[in-house]
Amino acid sequence: MVRAGLGRILIVDDEQSVREVLSEYFVEQGYSVETAEDGEKALALVQANAPDLVLLDVRMPGIDGLETLRRLRTIAPDLAVIMVTANEDVGLARDTLKLGALDYVAKPFDFVYLERAIMAGLAQAGVGVPTWRTPCFGRYAEWARWRARLPASGWRTPC
DSSP: OBOOSSOEEEEEOSOHHHHHHHHHHHHHHTOEEEEESSHHHHHHHHHHHOOSEEEEESSOSSSOHHHHHHHHHHHOTTOEEEEEESOOOHHHHHHHHHTTOSEEEESSOOHHHHHHHHHHHHHHTTOOOOTTOOTTSSOHHHHHHHHTTSOOTTOOOOO
């Protein structure tokens, strides 16, 4: 786990490029980040390291995100979980929220929305986030750099 001060995030996604981009981005923002490529590893890491928040992909080989979320609720009922998917399926989003997910975020990522969701999840977990950490606080170049590393379809301007 990469140590930093704003909170501990576990990123669970079967796509290595997504794990790497999100991990690097959130470490640079000041978060502690750990990654897992599947639900089984994620469950083990939650038990071992107690993250403050989990970004959890819905579609993964092995146990999928929904089943991982169900199991997370039994071992860490109050853990903030944000579901991530390439599918914007309203029914699926509703199901994840019923299972206790805090939010549902679509790929490609809108980093402004994603960071706001993470700050809300960390606040729910009781982890303090400095008030100066608001999206677009003089950081357009930073957002643009991260945006350029992922597919361009569906991006919204951050500010």
